[in-house]
Amino acid sequence: MKIALSQEIYSRLIKHLFSGKTEQVAFLLGMPTDTSPRIRLEQLLCIPPEGFTIQSEYHVSLTDETRAHVIKWAWDHQACLVEAHSHRGYATAAFSPSDIAGFREFVPHVWWRLQGRPYAAFVFTQNEFDALAWTKSPHVAQQVTTLEVDGRQDRLPTAESLHSYMRRAHDAGKRTL
Template sequence: MTAISIDPNIWSIVSRHLLQTRSEKEQAAFLFGQYEADLSTIQVIDHQLMTDRDFASQSGDYLELQDTTRAHLIKRAHMQRACLIEVHSHPGSHRAAFSTFDFLGLQETVPHMQWRLRGQPYVAIVVAGNTFDALVWTVAARHPTALHAINAGERALSPTNLSVERWKGIKNDSF
């Protein structure tokens, strides 16, 4: 199983950005990671917080990036020889899990990102309240696997893992 290792200060910055108390809109950030050949650990080396201008659409239950934003993220990851880790929020205090909108978006996004980044793994994380869920796509994987943990310094944070089995039930010929 894969774990993400991240500087606790960066995780704190990203978490505060995603869980803005005065916003009822979903928020997003991207992490750039280097991984070991066996994909047991992805080390976060950089991050980028998304702002309102980075989105084509942004609401309480849906996000869509501008094409220029997506192109910029791909170029940045390519230049750093990094994989992309998308992180977005679901407003509210419920346990984190990917929504139907998320699944539909990931069915389109993951193959495109892996193609553009020449087979790099791709990770998607959703945070809600004080919980998160995550899905990991290895190279040419038909279905994602669960993330083991996010290691932020001495803290090992565990995902809810509510979404990985639900994904397996989705019929998808694009993977």
Template sequence: MANIMLTKDQWDALQRHLLPNPFKVEEAAFLFVKVTESGDFECVDSWCMQPHDFDYQSAFHISLRDETKAAVIKRAHDTGTALVEAHSHLGKWPAEFSRSDLCGFDSFVPHVRWRLKGKPYAAIVLTTADYDGFAWIGDATDPVRIDGLVIGDVDRLGPTGLTPLTWGPWEDFDGHI
């Protein structure tokens, strides 16, 4: 398993973007990360999604434009970095990926990993209280839980671990919540 490592300034900026006040719609960002020898994801840059980057954005669901996804993947390819997606959920519930999130992983993660020549991929979902997170590492098609978010030199935040590591089938799910 792996940690996602951010400086305090990177973490503060990510939280400000994903959890603004007032908090009315889900927000998203991508972290461009260097994968360390120990398998940790070390943030070197970020891209905070803006309203024009979305096909759809509401309090309960987001969908990025195809052009946005292509631009994010190209930037990661050009910089030799892996990606960590980060998005927020509204409400006072503990952080957990939604069925819509999981459905999106099934198509997006294999595509990104193929485009980035097998680089690992991670995803985190933040609420105002906590977060949950997965990573796809090596040849595995199923995710593992990330160990934690390491903020600066001292703070380590553990995930809720509420999202099941396996999911499906989708025949009765239309991809929208």
């Protein structure tokens, strides 16, 4: 799965994610393309401080109103939803255990609300990123393989998160048997 965006949106996203001293969150609208397993990101929504119930250097939690707003935003544009957040002070970009636990609840909800449209999530550190996408099922993530900026600059993820996600999903399934 490749995700593409313009340099202008990428620059605004990175500027937002590393503003201030706390983790930041943004959402993007994406349109799947017919030519390949690719999503083209077309709009950016940066979450302001009042959009969080918790916002610290190591953890964020969005308000119910913010979650509802971003889902409606995607619905109104008939687009898929992509989240991005920053991890400050981490050497390697990877989703945290709390990020992964949050996906188990949030991704199926978004998937249902957006009638099966893909969902993707990015985590950025100062120098790298990782990303997962849910394109066929809200319970099965796949690795985002490339972030393409302006069709010519490919950025590769760390690919550190998928194994951890799959292990936690498998362990959660065992607990429900």
